[in-house]
Amino acid sequence: METIPDEYDGDDEATIKEGVVLSFKLAGRLIAPDAVRDEFRLMRNQLKNPLTAEIAARICTKSGTHLLKLVSPRVDGDHAVLRFDRPDANHRAAMLPSTNAPDIPFCKVVYRPLEIIGHASLSVVEYIRNPDEHSEAVLRAFAEVFGADVLEAMRAVLQSPPQSPLKLGAGEFPIIFIPRPCGGDLQVTPVAPATAFMGMKRITDPYFQKKQENAPPPPRGRWTKQAVSAKPQNISGAIGGPRVRFLATMPAGMSREESELYRYVQGGRFPRWRDQEAAKWVLGYADRLDADAVYNNSNTRAALDRAAERLIREAEAFISDMVYDASHLAGRHGLAEGKRQSPPDPASVLMQLRWGSEDDRERARKTLTSPHFEHMLRQSVGGTS
Structure with a gap:
């Protein structure tokens, strides 16, 4: 039988740091299945303003699997996200929010991976988009703390087809024209998944580590860091640091x-x-x-x-x-x-x-x-x- 760490017996809210409770990453706080509501209370008490249904709907509306602001910071905020789910996949793709800075603390509530003992670490957004046998219990605890109207506002947005962007920022978007079978061209603009940004950062971080004495040398490669925005949080609070590019050279062709x-x-x-x-x-x-x-x-x-x-x-x-x-x-x-x-x-x-x-x-x-x-x-x- 799994045991609950002593640190969970009577948390003193005054000693809990905001960054630990409100986070886009794993907070390292193991939660007993019957203590999920208490964890939501801690998160609510760390907020300076209440999480309302209006804010929850805005956060979900501005969340997507692809964020156009990663391509151009000049994208209009109402046309900045895409949401694609593969029809042949058995789960919906991961999303990231693209909200204004004041909404980031609220994003850290609904996007924080909850480390519930005996279950996969999922956020409230993921429990709504990819429900499992434990989802209803977690979402019920969320509704008891933040309000049923907040949960219903999130469900209404996340379970409905997203609005399609109607315009792009000028200049930065690559355009490819593909011939149509019946004549004319199809205009295509490639966009990478939002999770690729931080995924690439996790892959490349070891390549930038400094060599430590009496330790194996860190891996090296031809990597280049490129700033996307002076304030990455304006693109998404879940994204930090500059974009990383790498040079890939193809092997020489065979004779x-x-x-x-x-x-x-x-x-x-x-x-x-x-x-x-x-x-x-x-x-x-x-x-x-x-x-x-x-x-x-x-x-x-x-x-x-x-x-x-x-x-x-x-x-x-x-x-x-x-x-x-x-x-x-x-x-x-x-x-x-x-x-x-x-x-x-x-x-x-x-x-x-x-x-x-x-x-x-x-x-x-x-x-x-x-x-x-x-x-x-x-x-x-x-x-x-």
Whole structure:
């Protein structure tokens, strides 16, 4: 059975700091399931003014999954938020408020993650947008402290489709035109989710840490901080610090030979031998075959054997190199070699050379399937029988 920390037995409100009770982040205050109403009372007593239904509706109206003020501080306040929920998701996306500074304390009430023992840490806004079996108990406690009208005002806004912005700030918004299938263009303005701002900050914070003595060096990268506004709280009280940008460089594109090797490792065809001289060697061998058919003496036969041996030797060397490179590539990228096909024989490799004309290709085919070449393949150590 979980125990309740002693600090929760009779909190002295005078000793509780406002930043601990009113917060956009986890406050580190574990709450017993039957003490949620007491925690809401502490939050209410830290407010300088009461949280009314009008304020609650305003906060929710100006909350969204995407905040346009992150793109331009000149966005009109009535056209500053978007709310998108993926239709294929089983929960609604996280939202952040974009209110004026006087409303930030109230935002810290309805957006504070409540660390209720035995339950996920959710805010009042999340309990309304993504209800679970514990939502009604939490929302009932909220209504008992802040008023049923406040809860109903929040529900009415959060459970209704949001208003669409009708105008954008001039200058800062990127515009992309996408052709429509039936003619004309569709104007698209990309906007990042509001949670990406602080999410990026959490990811990059370790990269800006100072090196500590007797500690591992902190990670480093090419990061740049860019101020979005002199007062980020005017965009959202839940956002602090400057925006962080990073430089991402794409890996160099593969050469044709590299891409063929990668495809072979993945089960594709064997790479093509691209030595321009090899095709000349095959055609030279074809000339010697013709000469041997006419003269048929020891000199022509020896020259013919040497030409065939050279072709087979060079082709086998190419095959061996490709098999070695394929194994090295698979190991470097963690690719399974089971997909890889068996390497071809020298005749197939030679036949895949580039030929100047169809006549040359046909001549090479007849040469590489001739009885003499097949005999030399059987005689070679690396050939096929």
